[in-house]
Amino acid sequence: ETGxxxxxxxxxxxxxxxxxxxxxxxSGHNTVSWYQQALGQGPQFIFQYYREEENGRGNFPPRxxxxxxxxxxxxxxxxxxxxxxxxxYLCASSTPTSGNLEQYFGPGTRxxxx
Amino acid sequence: xKEVEQNSGPLSVPEGAIASLxxxxxxxxxxxxxxxxxxxxxxxxxxMSIYSNGDKEDGRFTAQLNKASxxxxxxxxxxxxxxxxTYLCAVNAFGNEKLTFGTGTRLTIIP
Numbered sequence: 001e002t003g004x005x006x007x008x009x010x011x012x013x014x015x016x017x018x019x020x021x022x023x024x025x026x027s028g029h030n031t032v033s034w035y036q037q038a039l040g041q042g043p044q045f046i047f048q049y050y051r052e053e054e055n056g057r058g059n060f061p062p063r064x065x066x067x068x069x070x071x072x073x074x075x076x077x078x079x080x081x082x083x084x085x086x087x088x089y090l091c092a093s094s095t096p097t098s099g100n101l102e103q104y105f106g107p108g109t110r111x112x113x114x
Numbered sequence: 115x116k117e118v119e120q121n122s123g124p125l126s127v128p129e130g131a132i133a134s135l136x137x138x139x140x141x142x143x144x145x146x147x148x149x150x151x152x153x154x155x156x157x158x159x160x161x162m163s164i165y166s167n168g169d170k171e172d173g174r175f176t177a178q179l180n181k182a183s184x185x186x187x188x189x190x191x192x193x194x195x196x197x198x199x200t201y202l203c204a205v206n207a208f209g210n211e212k213l214t215f216g217t218g219t220r221l222t223i224i225p
Contacts, residue, residue, distance in 0.1 A: 002159075033212070042118075042202050042215030043158065056211040090157055092213075101146045101206055103213060105157040 002026055004093050004106035012112045013081050021076045021109045025093030031055070032074040033103060034066060037088040049074050050096075078111075086113045117141060118205050120216035129225050133190040137203030137216055140184070146206040147179055147186045152218065153199045162188060193223045 003026035013019050025032050031050045035043035045058035049068035063079040072093075078085060088110050092103035119138045127133040135149075146165055150158035164170045164177040164186065176189040186205075190197055200218040207214075 031211075035213075040217070042204075042217050043213070045212035045214070048211045050211075058212060088157070096211065102148065102160055102163050104160060105150075108157045 002093075002104040002106065004091060004104055006089075006091055006106040006109050008109060009107070010110045010112075012114065015081055015083060015113055017081050018077065018079045019081060019111065021078075021089050021091075021111075022073065023076070023091035023093075023106055024073045025091075026104055029093035029095050029104075030072050031094045031096055032068060032072065033092045033094070034074070034076045035090040035092065035105075036060075036085075037090060037108075039087075043090055046076065081113045083113050086111060116216070117214045118203055118216040120201075120203050120219045122217055123220040124222055125219055126222045126224055127193050129193060129195060129223055131193055133193045133197065133221055133223070135188040135190075135201050135203075135219050135221065137186045137188075138184055139186070139203075139205045139214075141205070141207050141214075142181075142184065143207045144181075144184075144205045147177070148204040148206070148213065149175075149177060149188045150202040150204060150215075151197075151199045152202055158202055190221075195223045195225055197221060198223045 005024045033048040034046040037043040047057040068074045094103040149162040152158045162177040178187045202218045203216040204213040
């Protein structure tokens with residue numbers, strides 16, 4: 001167990017709806033990164049949050065947005081859901097400011113869009 | 115050319131043998147390299163990190179890095195059925211916050 005938690009575990013949404021996924025980072029970690037993993041693929045970087053600010057973004061449209069809170073937990077919001085958004089959403093926590101670049105993943109949220 | 119390439123497998127190895135997993139990357143600015151293990155339906159679990167050329171050993175696992183050849187590998191000695199999983203190679207460039215993953219190699223250990 002990494003100490004990173006995510007909720008909910010599973011979610012089913014309809015195309016066009018909005019969804020919010022949540023992540024609590026490992027104790028002592030100040031940075032949260034979000035990844036999308038489609039079936040049979042490696043995780044794809046969505047964005048990273050550090051000190052409540054977005055600190056880098058991958059090739060995802062603006063309808064993917066996020067937040068980080070003072071306790072370092074984070075949310076991923078996806079608007080106007082599309083069928084292709086069906087995937088495993090992973091958050092990873094880390095403390096790159098300490099020089100340690102290792103990222104530890106939570107259990108993930110499985111999102112199905114119908 | 116993909117940024118991080120792995121043979122998707124499946125790779126089948128007899129129990130007790132050495133499993134060898136390979137990964138190549140395209141960005142010469144890459145500084146940090148990681149191996150994750152992912153069981154079916156689960157999230158990736160970090161098993162090895164390597165930052166310098168050469169070998170790094172941790173128990174039955176050895177990571178090997180050759181930056182000149184842009185190549186990183188993972189050896190699993192005395193393979194066990196519990197090692198059956200998908201192994202993901204991830205790369206991080208200096209000053210870049212993201213991990214770039216390969217598509218993973220599916221490893222099956224045959225009892």
